[in-house]
Amino acid sequence: MVACAITLGTSYGAVKPSAARPPFNPPPPFVSGTSQLAGPCTYAELQGFEIGQPFVLNDPRSGLILYVESDGRHIAAITRDGKMRWHRNLFDDPRLPGLFPAPIERPAKAVREWQQSYIAHEAIDRIGIETDCVLRLRNQGHDPARFRGHYIRAGSGTHITWLLDAKTGDFQLENIY
Amino acid sequence: MRPSLQFFPSILACLITIGTSQGAGTLSAKPCSFSDPEAFVIGQPFLLKDPRSGSFLYVESDGRHMSAIAPDGSLLWHRDLFGGRIQRFFIPPPNIEGEPSPSPKELRRQAQSWANHLGIDRVGVEPNCARQFIDHKMPSQFRGHYIQAGSGTHYGWLIDAKMGDVQMETTN
Numbered sequence: 001m002v003a004c005a006i007t008l009g010t011s012y013g014a015v016k017p018s019a020a021r022p023p024f025n026p027p028p029p030f031v032s033g034t035s036q037l038a039g040p041c042t043y044a045e046l047q048g049f050e051i052g053q054p055f056v057l058n059d060p061r062s063g064l065i066l067y068v069e070s071d072g073r074h075i076a077a078i079t080r081d082g083k084m085r086w087h088r089n090l091f092d093d094p095r096l097p098g099l100f101p102a103p104i105e106r107p108a109k110a111v112r113e114w115q116q117s118y119i120a121h122e123a124i125d126r127i128g129i130e131t132d133c134v135l136r137l138r139n140q141g142h143d144p145a146r147f148r149g150h151y152i153r154a155g156s157g158t159h160i161t162w163l164l165d166a167k168t169g170d171f172q173l174e175n176i177y
Numbered sequence: 178m179r180p181s182l183q184f185f186p187s188i189l190a191c192l193i194t195i196g197t198s199q200g201a202g203t204l205s206a207k208p209c210s211f212s213d214p215e216a217f218v219i220g221q222p223f224l225l226k227d228p229r230s231g232s233f234l235y236v237e238s239d240g241r242h243m244s245a246i247a248p249d250g251s252l253l254w255h256r257d258l259f260g261g262r263i264q265r266f267f268i269p270p271p272n273i274e275g276e277p278s279p280s281p282k283e284l285r286r287q288a289q290s291w292a293n294h295l296g297i298d299r300v301g302v303e304p305n306c307a308r309q310f311i312d313h314k315m316p317s318q319f320r321g322h323y324i325q326a327g328s329g330t331h332y333g334w335l336i337d338a339k340m341g342d343v344q345m346e347t348t349n
Contacts, residue, residue: 054242058250065250069237074222080248082226082233 041133044153046126057127059166062150066166072123075154077169086169090154090162091119099176100159126155130163207306214301214325225300227338230322234338240296245338256341258326258334259295264288266345297326297334 049055055068064085065078077085097115106114130151150166153174164171217223223236232245232253241260245253267288272278279287303323322338325346333347 054237054244054252054255056246056250056252065246067235067244067246069222069239070242070255071237071239074238076222076224076235078224078233078235078246082224082248084222084224087222087238 042131043134044128044130046128046153046155048126051123051125055127057129057152059129059150059152061129062167064150064166066127066152068124068127068154072125072156075124075164075169077166085167088164088169088171090124090156090164090171091122093173096173099173122156122160124154124156128153209304209306214299214327216299219296219298223300225302225324227302227322227324229302230338232338234300234324236297236300236326240298243297243336243341245341253339254341256343258297258336258343259292263292263295263343266348267291268348295328295332297328299327301325303335 047055047057049068051072052070054070057066057068059066062077063080065080067076067078068074069076073091074087074089076087079085097112097119100115100118102111102114130153135149135151150168152164152166153161154164154171155161160176161174162171163174215223215225217236219240220238222238225234225236227234227245230245232247235244235246237243242255242257244255247253264285267284269279269284269287301324303325308323322340324336324338326334326336328334331348332345335344335346336342
């Protein structure tokens with residue numbers, strides 16, 4: 001959206017850059033980490049855990065304790081002085097079931113039921129902190145108002161991964177295979 | 178569970194009265210009341226800070242699972258509060274005259290169903306004065322980090338914050 005707005009603004013000339021304000025330089029396109037950074041940059045190694053067991057992750061950037069409930073669907077953030085900052089159900093997205101096509105052709109109602117059942121049985125089973133080098137690249141491509149750099153990645157089975165902001169609890173689907 | 182525990186609050190009140198009226202040095206002169214557990218919405222989690230053990234007690238959003246988290250972020254314990262042998266606290270419905278008594282298998286099924294539907298909706302830290310009395314009455318696995326929890330209007334539970342052990346405290 002940001003890139004789109006920038007393109008529209010410059011091509012139509014509707015917005016003249018102020019003399020006081022420095023010209024906006026759009027970020028470079030996303031390329032592999034090695035071309036922009038000194039060393040190789042890899043994604044976080046997600047730590048897997050047993051389904052049916054909770055998991056606690058200490059986020060060094062936000063200082064929060066992230067608690068994955070034993071149902072594998074809810075995550076809460078706890079401050080060091082014992083307050084709950086946020087609580088989210090990562091599967092609470094009405095669009096999520098629609099992203100999984102039914103394996104065989106069925107009536108529309110049966111497909112919806114299959115999709116809902118499929119999502120109802122999914123659970124978070126791995127979580128990890130994004131490395132700092134990935135963080136710099138991600139900051140260029142995400143909405144800065146929602147994602148403020150405290151990036152956590154969580155995954156469910158082999159199909160779904162999310163990107164979360166540990167401080168705000170905002171999340172978005174990252175990959176669906 | 179011993180039947181006398183169901184009437185424990187009234188016993189406690191009596192003991193306090195005797196203690197203050199007779200001036201026995203072992204009891205506090207101030208009245209001792211049980212904690213008022215903080216209620217929370219079913220389906221939402223709840224976090225309680227236990228001042229005695231220093232850990233955070235997290236009630237999961239299903240109302241059944243509880244975890245203790247140390248301030249450094251390590252998981253101390255995690256329990257299904259109503260798993261294990263919680264069925265032993267099941268009180269079967271009174272037998273109606275003329276009706277056949279439920280079979281042992283049916284009673285086990287009822288107990289399991291009762292246990293499956295339990296969930297806590299309020300939790301609080303027991304005050305130190307109440308702790309003194311509870312220590313004399315509870316089994317040895319309870320080590321004094323007492324948390325009071327409740328399910329609906331009928332059941333009260335006592336939880337040890339350090340170990341995660343659960344005991345029924347009251348039934349109405």
